[in-house]
Amino acid sequence: MGKRMSFVRIMQHIFYLMSHHIIKFSLRARIIVPKNLNLNKRPVIIVANHVSKVDPFLVTLLPFSIFCRLTPIRFMTAEYYYNQWLIRQIIKPLGAYPIRKLAWTLDELLGPTMTLLKNKNT
Secondary structure (H helix, E strand, C coil): CCCCCCHHHHHHHHHHHHHHHHHHHHHCCCCCCCCCCCCCCCCCCCCCCCCCCCHHHHHHHCCHHHHHHHCCCCEEEEHHHHCCHHHHHHHCCCCEEEECCCCCCHHHHHHHHHHHHHCCCC
């Protein structure tokens, strides 16, 4: 691996190993990876095209080799959920960070995301 693994990355690998087959079997999901997928350019932004509370966990459906190249994966969550103590204890180690749901400016909404993208060691 070369790099020092961050806590978030380690937790994501553990979660992947524990949940990959369960999620894949329960959803009967099939992943098709494009042949021209280029993960050498970093950082990568993955955007879900629908609203769902389980989208961040569906990343575990990726093949392990691709998942390892993407980690650590960070995902936005509403402050409402992030500020609930029990939920935060689960999602923060998996890479969640809060965003303001009712932000007045683009900087208020995407400021934390831009900071994470600029800091390549997160």
